[in-house]
Amino acid sequence: MVTDTWFGQALTIGVDIGGSKVSAGVVTPQGRVLAHVRTETPHRSKSPGVVEETVVGVVDELRAAHPVRAVGVGAAGFVDEYRATVLFAPHLSWRGEPLRDALSARLGLPVVVENDANAAAWAEARVGSGRDSDDVVVVNLGTGIGGAIVLGGRLHRGRYGLAGEFGHMRVVPGGHLCECGNRGCWEQYVSGHALAREARSLVAAGSPVTRALSEAVGGDPSLVTGVLVGELAAKGDRACMELTEDAGQWLGLGLADLAAAFDPEVFIVGGGVSETGDLLLGPARTAFERGLTGRGHRPAARIVPAALGNEAGIVGAADLAREGLPRWCQGRGQPRLGRG
Structure with missing residues (x-):
């Protein structure tokens, strides 16, 4: 007989599919990554089957040395309420892609597909910066912005699985065009893409304040990335620090709006852009305090950096796959955080 103890101790694989990479790892129930692989995401112009092939490859490589029982996939896109189909992925070529069934058939293992930000949030809520709180909102700043909500110790997905986008x-009517098809989306002002766009425009204009940035890319604006801006900001480059501070202000304003909607105890900010630390979070906290509805007359959520770094999506996806094992075998409900 397969017992709850067996479920709880199972090793699982978490796969994090982003706009530029696929990372995967074998994860213990305590959130420790035993083995890890990473490869580049195939270009979005290629078929969804190419990404699927990449995922199968990294899973097969990992399970060759570890007895895993299930696979969790965090996908950068809209995932349906059944955690089976990627409805839309702005940074990949998926449109109504039945990813869960395709991968499960090829791997011969139970598979759960989750939005990548949801997976990262689940990890942070269970074993990361939110482990002492039941009400957490996570904002991941990468190529774009991923978001997720844990309320009352439960991952809140919404009726159709699309909450947290x-x-x-x-935030800006008629603003910058977003890959989702709309204009003025928040991620066009707070993300790696946004930092790179603003920095490229300065380099292209020959602005004297971007001397260090221009030298770093040999004068070619197309080589500027959000990561590079963050690195130079951390080294004290004034222009890159100002760009990061501007992004922090946009971040804080958006968090104030989210506080009005969800009233969490803590906001966790993760993703590559957040690695600039207080250069980003300092201005964010200031803008948050100024923009918070009822400021001065209500408790304010804390804004803290994520604890798990690049492993959050892997750990969360793997844990959600483990939590799903009893459901596959015994028809149980969705996972809930344990508190002691």
């Missing part, structure tokens, strides 16, 4: 809240 904060990056596509429109």
